[in-house]
Structures are given as C-alpha cells and as structure tokens.
Amino acid sequence: MIAEGAANHGDLMLFIPLAGPQGGNGIDLGPGSVLVIPPGSEFVIRSPGEHAWCSVRLPRTKAIEWLGPDFERQSLWPGSRVMETDSARLDTLRRIICDAFQTAETSPETLHEPLAVATLENDLLSACRSVLQSRLVQTTKPGRHLIDRGRVIRSLQDGIHDHQAESPSVPVLARNAGVSERTLRSMCLEYFGVGPQRYIALHRLTLARQILLEANPSSTKIAAIAGRLGFWHLGRFSSQYHRMFGELPSKTLAQNAKNSDR
Secondary structure (H helix, E strand, O other): OEEEEEOOOOOEEEEEEEEOOEEEOOEEEOOOEEEEEOOOOEEEEEOOOOOEEEEEEEOHHHHHHHHOHHHHHHHOOOOOEEEEOOHHHHHHHHHHHHHHHHHHHHOHHHHHOHHHHHHHHHHHHHHHHHHHOOEEOOOOOOOOOOOOHHHHHHHHHHHHHHOOOOOOOHHHHHHHHOOOHHHHHHHHHHHHOOOHHHHHHHHHHHHHHHHHHHOOOOOOOHHHHHHHOOOOOHHHHHHHHHHHHOOOHHHHHHHHHHHHHO
C-alpha cells in the first residue's frame, strides 16, 4: 500500500500507526513513531502488508490554543518529519482515538452531547501536545552529502504524471531529477518501499481502478484500459490488479452495473 497526500494549509496533521509495519517519507515507523505533517506539506505512507493507521487533524485555532510556540515551531518545518516519543505517550493517544471510534460505533448518541465532545477534544489535544514535545528523528547521516529528497521524489512523481502516455525510463527520470540511477532507486525504496519501475506500475494500477470505478460497463473493454496504461499482457495486468486490490478488474467494473441498476 502506498498513500500520498498533503495537509491542508493552516492545519497540522499527525499520522499514527496502529498495527503492522509502516513507513513515512522513507523512514520506518516504530512503536513510538509519529509522522508530523505541517500545514501544506506533502507526505508518503507505505506498508508492505496488513496494517492499520489513523490521522489527527489539528485546526490552526486549536493548535495555537493548545500548542502555542510549539505549533509555530512545527509549522516552520520545510516538510513532514518523523518524531520519536516514548511508547507510553503515543499509546495514550492511540487509546483515546480507538475509544472514540468505539463510542461512535456503539453509542453514537453520546457524541451528540456538547460536553462529551468538548471533553474528548481536550483529551485528544492534551495527548497530541505530549507527543509533539518529543524529539525529531535524524534523517541524514553525519558527513553525508545532503540531497533534497523531497525535491527528488516530486521530480519522480512529476515525470511519471507528465508522461502517462509514454513509458518513462529510470535513466531519464534520474537525469531529470539531477541524481544517479542508484540514488533514485535508493530514495524510491526509502519512500515507497519499492523501486521506480514498480512504483510506476502501482501508479498505473491505481489509475486503472479509478477509470474502472467510473466506467460504463456496457461500453468498456478492460483490455483497452490496460493497454492505454501500458499493460500489454492482460493476464498479468489482472493478476497484479487482484494482488493490489483484492479483486479482479472485471469485478470492479461489474460493480458499476449493479449500482446503476439500483
């Protein structure tokens, strides 16, 4: 699984792993790790298998009220960062979040009471403040030539997006990013858990699913969509699609027919 996005301008986001191995912006997330995403900053989450996670969005007004100078410090970061806290602090935040979900599922009427909502909000903000008082993980080794990883990853993504009708090669993508092929592969593995070629395939599979979810089943040919996205072998395309989404492309397309009949 690869998830990409950005925090809203003015809001601070926390990405919190709940279960399973996960990575954020090329760094493995441990039991005490949290990915802090400043306003407007981009992030990349990856997981090689079964996982669970949640995110907390802190609106600017609440963040300033509870975090004060800490919020301004987090907001001035040039990009998303991983913080390490002792696991007890993060477990407290996880427990509050999981309890809130449980309440919403089992007794949602409780959350219709203003005082209950205000108390939950205060508990969440207090736990978030405790986590944000932790330390930043060092992301570069001493003496190592500093490379703007965010710029390289953005160049990779832009190159893939701008050449969707083509098949961009790793040498060209690396050259456009201003790094060696080895460096590009290394950074891609750090951020996404896969190499550039595999990342391109995953990107195209995601596009295929988006198209199939919006397509008219009576006039859509799966082979045409696969070919348009660079998959020249329909059997391999279907197999890769099934591994990634847990269903065959034909089933995704068939769901549209069922929905349109309702």
